[in-house]
Structure formats: structure tokens, C-alpha cells
Amino acid sequence: xxxxxxxxxxxxxxxxxxxxxxxxxxxxxxxxxxxxxxxxxxxxxxxxxxxxxxxxxxxxxxxxxxxxxxxxxxxxxxxxxxxxxxxxxxxxxxxxxxxxxxxxxxxxxxxxxxxxxxxxxxxxxxxxxxxxxxxxxxxxxxxxxxxxxxxxxxxxxxxxxxxxxxxxxxxxxxxxxxxxxxxxxxxxxxxxxxxxxxxxxxxxxxxxxxxxxxxxxxxxxxxxxxxxxxxxxxxxxxxxxxxxxxxxxxxxxxxxxxxxxxxxxxxxxxxxxxxxxxxxxxxxxxxxxxxxxxxxxxxxxxxxxxxxxxxxxxxxxxxxxxxxxxxxxxxxxxxxxxxxxxxxxxxxxxxxxxxxxxxxxxxxxxxxxxxxxxxxxxxxxxxxxxxxxxxxxxxxxxxxxxxxxxxxxxxxxxxxxxxxxxxxxxxxxxxxxxxxxxxxxxxxxxxxxxxxxxxxxxxxxxxxxxxxxxxxxxxxxxxxxxxxxxxxxxxxxxxxxxxxxxxxxxxxxxxxxxxxx
Numbered sequence: 001x002x003x004x005x006x007x008x009x010x011x012x013x014x015x016x017x018x019x020x021x022x023x024x025x026x027x028x029x030x031x032x033x034x035x036x037x038x039x040x041x042x043x044x045x046x047x048x049x050x051x052x053x054x055x056x057x058x059x060x061x062x063x064x065x066x067x068x069x070x071x072x073x074x075x076x077x078x079x080x081x082x083x084x085x086x087x088x089x090x091x092x093x094x095x096x097x098x099x100x101x102x103x104x105x106x107x108x109x110x111x112x113x114x115x116x117x118x119x120x121x122x123x124x125x126x127x128x129x130x131x132x133x134x135x136x137x138x139x140x141x142x143x144x145x146x147x148x149x150x151x152x153x154x155x156x157x158x159x160x161x162x163x164x165x166x167x168x169x170x171x172x173x174x175x176x177x178x179x180x181x182x183x184x185x186x187x188x189x190x191x192x193x194x195x196x197x198x199x200x201x202x203x204x205x206x207x208x209x210x211x212x213x214x215x216x217x218x219x220x221x222x223x224x225x226x227x228x229x230x231x232x233x234x235x236x237x238x239x240x241x242x243x244x245x246x247x248x249x250x251x252x253x254x255x256x257x258x259x260x261x262x263x264x265x266x267x268x269x270x271x272x273x274x275x276x277x278x279x280x281x282x283x284x285x286x287x288x289x290x291x292x293x294x295x296x297x298x299x300x301x302x303x304x305x306x307x308x309x310x311x312x313x314x315x316x317x318x319x320x321x322x323x324x325x326x327x328x329x330x331x332x333x334x335x336x337x338x339x340x341x342x343x344x345x346x347x348x349x350x351x352x353x354x355x356x357x358x359x360x361x362x363x364x365x366x367x368x369x370x371x372x373x374x375x376x377x378x379x380x381x382x383x384x385x386x387x388x389x390x391x392x393x394x395x396x397x398x399x400x401x402x403x404x405x406x407x408x409x410x411x412x413x414x415x416x417x418x419x420x421x422x423x424x425x426x427x428x429x430x431x432x433x434x435x436x437x438x439x440x441x442x443x444x445x446x447x448x449x450x451x452x453x454x455x456x457x458x459x460x461x462x463x464x465x466x467x468x469x470x471x472x473x474x475x476x477x478x479x480x481x482x483x484x485x486x487x488x489x490x491x492x493x494x495x496x497x498x499x500x501x502x503x504x505x506x507x508x509x510x511x512x513x514x515x516x517x
Contacts, residue, residue: 024088024105028114031122031202033078035088037071037103051093058084067093076204077121079136082112122187124203129211133185133203135168141199145192153184153202161441163448164190180210188378200378266464269293276300277325279355284318284347291405291436292464296322299403299434304330305478308400310428311335314388314419315406316348316363323403324357335361336396338388340368340407364392368407374421376414376449383412390422398428405436414442420450430475438466 020039027034035054054066054073064075080086086107107115119141123134133150147164152172159178162170174183184205190198270286270293277283277300286293296318303311303326311323316339327333339345345365352358371387387407404419420433433450437443438460447468451458456470471477 022103024090024103026088026105026107026111028077028111028118031077032204033075033115035073035075035090035105037090053091053093055089055091057087057089060085074204076123077115077118079121080112080115082109082116084112086112118201120187120189120199120201122185122201122203124183124185124206126183126206126208128209129174129179130171131174131183131185131206131208132169132171133187135187135189135201137168137189137199142189142191142197146189147192149188149190151186151188152178153186154178154181156184158186158441161445163445164188174208174211176211179208181208182206183208196374198378200380262464266293269297273297273300273322276304277322278329279321279325279357281351281354283321284351286318289408290317291319294463295436295465295467298461298463298467299323300326302478303327303333303401306400307332309333310397310399311401311403312338312393312396312399312423313403313405314338314416315404316345317405319403319405320348320361320363321351321355321357324352324360325355327360328357333360337361337363338392338406339363339365340388341365366392368411371418373418376417376446377412381413385412385418387411387415387418387422393422393426396423396426399423399426400428400431402427402431402433403436404434409437409440409442414446416443417446417449420454424454430472432472432477433470435468435470436465438468440466443468 023038025036025038027036033056037052051067051069052073054068054075055062056064056075056078058078058080063078066073066075075088078086088105088107090103092101116138119138121136123136125132125134131152133152135148135150137146145166147166148168148170149164150162150170150172151158152160159175160172162172168189182205185203186200187203188198188200190196266286270283273293273296274283276297284290286296291299299319300322303323307330309332311327311333313319313323313335316337320335320337323335327335337348339348342365345363349358349363352361352363366389368386369389371385375385377383377385402419402423404416407415409415416435433456435443435447438447443466444460447458447460447470450456451470454470455473457473459469459471461467461469
């Protein structure tokens with residue numbers, strides 16, 4: 001018993017005579033402030049139903065408000081200087097709050113210095129279907145004029161882009177698919193005279209509301225004609241439902257026709273391509289990541305017509321076989337194929353050897369490595385810039401055609417951008433650059449930047465996965481060879497009924513029989 005008493009006394013001696021008051025602990029992160037409700041060194045456990053109103057004021061003026069439950073919150077990085085007075089206040093959200101329940105924290109000099117060391121802050125504001133991003137660059141970080149770019153991220157995925165311009169703000173309009181989902185703005189800034197000097201940061205994630213559905217106005221009724229009004233409304237509703245059913249079927253049919261046309265176009269392109277090729281075997285599968293048949297057909301026809309002496313491609317595969325076949329039929333030319341994967345490189349080499357085409361191709365394989373040159377990928381991006389070893393380009397000169405289909409898009413942002421900077425001084429005077437997959441925004445951004453920085457004219461072809469073609473101004477350009485185009489024709493009389501092209505009829509009852517007279 002004596003031991004128990006002694007232990008009890010020892011534990012009691014360790015307990016503080018008075019608990020420290022609640023306080024706010026602030027941690028400065030790169031893109032946000034973390035605010036925690038503490039008592040001493042421990043997080044304060046609030047009541048389960050407690051809520052808090054958090055505010056951040058700069059020199060007495062409220063800059064940010066937040067209402068939330070819990071004991072930890074995040075606030076945007078405030079746009080301050082080390083001379084500003086910054087106060088964070090937490091108030092219980094109940095109606096009546098005693099002064100003793102209000103918790104305040106004035107940022108210390110070290111906390112303000114840490115905030116001011118963040119060179120770029122990005123803020124986002126949501127107003128109905130609009131999301132506005134704003135960049136604030138700390139003074140002295142970059143010299144001279146600067147340019148800003150913005151990404152709209154919906155649930156972490158990039159959906160809209162504004163490329164570099166002088167304005168530090170931009171407003172995105174949410175689509176119905178984007179509205180109602182968490183959004184975030186990622187901002188970029190670069191020096192206008194030194195584009196490689198770039199910074200990026202992200203705003204806090206904000207919730208958005210779904211776009212409201214339009215509410216039709218209801219007709220006025222009275223007690224005397226209620227039955228007649230209800231009958232008219234039921235008839236109108238029946239007609240609306242029938243029309244909606246027709247519209248839905250019409251949309252489905254139009255979509256079906258589009259899919260049918262696209263599928264047929266690829267099958268026909270594949271058929272024409274196989275007729276042109278002088279190979280014994282079959283092409284590798286042209287779905288998934290492979291280049292689509294319509295692009296390969298255009299590529300083969302272009303090489304046969306222009307007879308280039310030197311072609312460089314980034315990313316080997318079916319295109320390697322198609323290009324090599326065209327060179328062999330021309331009887332002149334060489335393809336330098338750059339590949340990063342030993343596995344796919346071995347597959348390509350085996351296909352070339354089976355067709356006795358290896359003599360027309362110089363296949364060079366090397367693992368991707370850090371890229372130190374100019375790049376659109378921000379220096380602080382999650383995935384650093386990587387590209388093919390520059391040593392693989394040794395001896396390459398007077399390139400007539402540059403075909404860009406690699407490295408994979410998952411390598412980093414704008415993964416294919418280095419292709420032209422790396423070869424710009426190795427191109428022939430009238431060289432052309434072809435970019436695959438320009439249905440993707442990143443590939444379009446790359447093409448537009450190449451055209452601007454290297455003096456090319458840019459044209460897009462609406463093929464299955466898109467094709468971008470860059471040519472020299474004033475250079476003789478061989479027009480693209482006629483490509484097969486087959487579509488299901490809908491006559492003017494059937495414009496309202498596209499399903500009739502498929503032998504179907506979804507007309508409303510009152511429309512049936514009209515076309516017979």
C-alpha cells in the first residue's frame with residue numbers, strides 16, 4: 001500500500017497545476033498554411049459538435065475566412081511582406097462566444113519570413129460556373145517582364161489551359177461535366193527574356209456546385225378550369241417525353257454514325273496501306289498506343305512522294321516498318337529510329353529483319369535520362385524532365401523529315417518537347433516536322449511553341465489521333481495525298497431522322513406517313 005501511495009504521489013507531482021490555454025500552431029508549407037488548435041504541445045480535442053470560424057487579417061483587414069469543424073485547417077499562403085501584421089483568429093461558431101473562447105495568433109517574424117520566402121503564390125476563387133486563378137510573384141524573384149500560364153485541375157486532372165500571357169489572372173468557365181467537382185488552379189510564371197527560368201505553385205482545392213437545371217415556368221390555373229389545365233399539361237408532358245425520346249434516339253444514332261464512320265475510315269486506311277506496302281507479313285496491331293492507320297497511310301504516301309534522304313523518328317514501332325518500306329520502294333534514304341525501350345526496340349528489330357528492311361534503318365536504343373536543355377516542363381514539376389540520350393543523335397545531319405511519336409506522355413509534362421530543340425541545327429533547309437497524337441492538348445501546345453520559336457508554319461489534320469505538320473515558310477510543300485473518305489450519307493430530306501441511314505425510323509406518330517405524300 002505504501003508503494004501505491006508513493007507512486008500516486010509521484011504521478012500527481014508530474015501533472016501541471018494549471019493547463020496551458022488553447023493556442024494556434026501555424027506551419028508554413030509551400031502552397032498553404034496549416035493551422036492547428038493546440039493546448040501546449042498536444043492537439044486540442046474539441047467537442048464532437050463544435051465548429052470554428054477561422055479568419056486571417058493583414059494589417060487589420062480580413063483577407064481570408066473559413067468555417068469548419070475539427071482541429072486542423074489549411075489557409076492559402078497570404079500575400080504579405082515581413083512588415084505586415086498578420087493575425088489568425090479562431091472563434092467557436094456558436095451564436096454567443098465569450099472573449100475567453102476566442103483564440104488568436106499573430107504571425108512571428110520567422111513565420112512571416114518563411115511565407116515571404118515562397119516566391120510564387122497562387123489563389124483561386126469560385127463564383128458560380130467561373131473559377132478565377134491569380135498569381136502573386138514576390139518582388140525581386142525575376143528581373144524584367146514576366147508571363148503567366150494557368151492550368152485548371154478538376155479532381156487533380158488537367159482539363160483547361162491558358163498559355164503564357166502577361167496577365168497574372170485568368171478565369172475559366174466550368175463545363176457541366178466539371179461543375180460540382182473539386183477544382184484547383186496551378187499557376188506558372190516565367191521570365192519573358194529567359195523562358196527557361198520558370199516557377200509554379202498550386203492553389204488550395206475548392207469545391208464547386210453543379211450547374212442548376214433550368215426550371216420551366218408553370219402555367220397559371222384556377223379552380224374553374226383545373227381539369228382542363230391538368231389534361232393540357234398531361235398532353236404537353238406526353239409530347240415532351242416523346243420528343244425527348246426521339247432526341248435521345250437521334251443523338252444515339254448520330255453518335256453511332258460517327259463511330260461507324262471513324263471505324264470504317266480506319267479499316268479503309270488500313271486496307272489502302274496494306275496495298276501500298278511491299279511486305280510479306282502483317283503489320284503489328286495498330287490500336288492502343290500504336291500510330292493509327294490513317295496517319296501511317298499519309299506518312300507512307302508523303303515519303304513516296306517527297307523521297308527524303310534522311311528521316312529521324314522518336315519512338316519505334318509500326319511507323320518504323322512503314323517508313324522503311326517507303327524508303328526501300330524509293331530506293332534511297334535512311335531512317336534513324338530512336339527508342340528508349342530494349343523490349344520494344346528488340347520487337348522492332350525482329351520485324352525489320354523478317355522483312356529484310358534492317359538495312360534501311362539505323363535503330364538506336366538508350367534509356368531516358370535527365371534533360372538539361374530548354375523544356376516546357378516546370379523545373380519544380382512532380383516528374384522531372386527526361387528524354388533520349390543526346391549521344392544517340394551523333395552524326396545526324398540534314399534531316400528532311402522529323403517524325404515525333406515519343407517518348408511516352410507519362411514520362412513528364414510535355415515529354416516530346418525536346419525533339420525540335422535537340423535537332424533544330426541538324427535540319428535540312430526545307431525540313432518538315434510531323435507530330436503524332438495532336439488530339440491531346442500537350443502535343444498541340446508543343447507544336448504551337450515549336451512553330452513560334454523556330455519559324456515554322458503549323459497545320460493540323462483531323463485524323464483519328466490527330467496529326468500536326470510543321471513546314472518552313474516559302475518552302476515547296478507537297479500537298480497531302482488524297483486519302484480514302486467514306487461516310488454514311490444522310491439526305492436533306494432525312495436530316496431530322498439520321499437513323500434512316502441505318503434503315504430505322506423513329507419519327508413521332510404525327511410525323512409518320514407525311515413523307516409518303
